Amino acid sequence: MHKQKLEQIKTAGFILKPDTPEIKPLYEKIKAQFEVKGIKVLLAERSARMIGGEGMVFKQMCQEVDFLVSLGGDGTLLSLVRRSYAFRKPVVGINAGNLGFLADITIDDVDVFLEQLLSGEYRIDDRMMIEGYLKKSTGEKKEFFALNDVVITSPQPSKMVKVNASIDGERFNSYRGDGLIISTPTGSTAYNLAAGGPVVYPLTKAFILTPISAHSLTNQRPLVVPTDFDIELDTEKYDAIAMIDGQVRYDIEEGDVLYICGAKRSAKLLHRKERNYFSILREKLHWGDRHW
Missing domain, CATH: 3.40.50.10330 (Probable inorganic polyphosphate/atp-NAD kinase; domain 1)
Known part of the structure; x- marks a missing residue:
C-alpha cells in the first residue's frame, strides 16, 4: 500500500x-x-x-x-x-x-x-478522486475532478432543493432539503462530517452520499457505496449549484444532469x-x- x-x-x-x-x-x-x-x-x-x-x-x-x-x-x-x-x-x-x-x-x-x-x-x-461532468440541457459538457466532495445546494440561502439520485441508471432516492453531499473518504472529515455523515478511512474506495438538513418525515440517512457505480443527479425544476471541493461552482438548471464516477487514477x-x-x-x- x-x-x-x-x-x-x-x-x-x-x-x-x-x-x-x-x-x-x-x-x-x-x-x-x-x-x-x-x-x-x-x-x-x-x-x-x-x-x-x-x-x-x-x-x-x-x-x-x-x-x-x-x-x-x-x-x-x-x-x-x-x-x-x-x-x-x-x-x-x-x-x-x-x-x-x-x-x-x-x-x-x-x-x-x-x-x-x-x-x-x-x-x-x-x-x-471523483471524476464527473455536468451535462447541460443544450448538450454542453462541463468536466471536473474533486478530491474532497461535490455539494449540491440551492443558490439561495435557506431555500429547499430536490435532488434526484440514480445509480447505474436506476432511480433510488429523491433528497428534499438543503442539499446533498457526494464525498470521497478523504472529504469525509470536511462538510460531510458537519452534516452528520460518517468518517471513512481515507484510503477506502467509496462514495458517501449525505443529505443536508433533509426536509422529510422519512429518515434520510447517509449512504456509502463502492466506486464501481456511476451516479446521476438532477434537480428537476429546482435551480441549484454544484460546488467542487468548495472552490469551483457550476450552475444546475432544469434539464441539466450531473454525472459522477470514480476517477481511473x-x-x-x-x-x-x-x-x-x-x-x-x-x-x-x-x-x-x-x-x-
Missing part, C-alpha cells in the same frame, strides 16, 4: 496560499531549507506575482518537478491536487496555520521532513512515514481521553 517512491528528489514545485502576500518571508525561509538539502525550488507564476517574484507557468512547472508542495492550508492543497492531476506528481502540504487533515507538515517539521524524504522515510498515499499525497491518521482524528476531533 505504501511502497511507492519518487524516482528522484531533485526539484520541487511550490504554490502559495492565494491572496496572502505576507507569506513571502515564510516561503523564502522554507525555500532556503530545501536548497540547503540540494532540492531546487520552482515557484508557480501566480504565486510569484503575489509576492513580487519571478515564477514559472504552472503546467511547465508540473512537467519539470519531481513533486509538488502547497504552502498554506488544506484548501491550497485541494486546489493544487486538482490543477496538477493530469501530471501525476505527488503533492505534499506544508501547513502555514494549524495542523490540517491534508496539509500535515508543520513549519517546525520542515527540516526533519526533508531529512526523512531524502533517506526514503516517507510514503505516498493513493487517494480516490488516484491522487498521490506525500506524507511523513510516521503520520498516523487516527492520531490526527483524535487531535482534530478531540476523540477519547488524551491521558490514556
Whole structure:
C-alpha cells in the first residue's frame, strides 16, 4: 500500500496560499531549507506575482518537478491536487496555520521532513478522486475532478432543493432539503462530517452520499457505496449549484444532469512515514481521553 517512491528528489514545485502576500518571508525561509538539502525550488507564476517574484507557468512547472508542495492550508492543497492531476506528481502540504487533515507538515517539521524524504522515510498515499461532468440541457459538457466532495445546494440561502439520485441508471432516492453531499473518504472529515455523515478511512474506495438538513418525515440517512457505480443527479425544476471541493461552482438548471464516477487514477499525497491518521482524528476531533 505504501511502497511507492519518487524516482528522484531533485526539484520541487511550490504554490502559495492565494491572496496572502505576507507569506513571502515564510516561503523564502522554507525555500532556503530545501536548497540547503540540494532540492531546487520552482515557484508557480501566480504565486510569484503575489509576492513580487519571478515564477514559472504552472503546467511547465508540473512537467519539470519531481513533486509538488502547497504552502498554506488544506484548501491550497485541494486546489493544487486538482490543477496538477493530469501530471501525476505527488503533492505534499506544508501547513502555514494549524495542523490540517491534508496539509500535515508543520513549519517546525520542515527540516526533519526533508531529512526523512531524502533517506526514503516517507510514503505516498493513493487517494480516490471523483471524476464527473455536468451535462447541460443544450448538450454542453462541463468536466471536473474533486478530491474532497461535490455539494449540491440551492443558490439561495435557506431555500429547499430536490435532488434526484440514480445509480447505474436506476432511480433510488429523491433528497428534499438543503442539499446533498457526494464525498470521497478523504472529504469525509470536511462538510460531510458537519452534516452528520460518517468518517471513512481515507484510503477506502467509496462514495458517501449525505443529505443536508433533509426536509422529510422519512429518515434520510447517509449512504456509502463502492466506486464501481456511476451516479446521476438532477434537480428537476429546482435551480441549484454544484460546488467542487468548495472552490469551483457550476450552475444546475432544469434539464441539466450531473454525472459522477470514480476517477481511473488516484491522487498521490506525500506524507511523513510516521503520520498516523487516527492520531490526527483524535487531535482534530478531540476523540477519547488524551491521558490514556
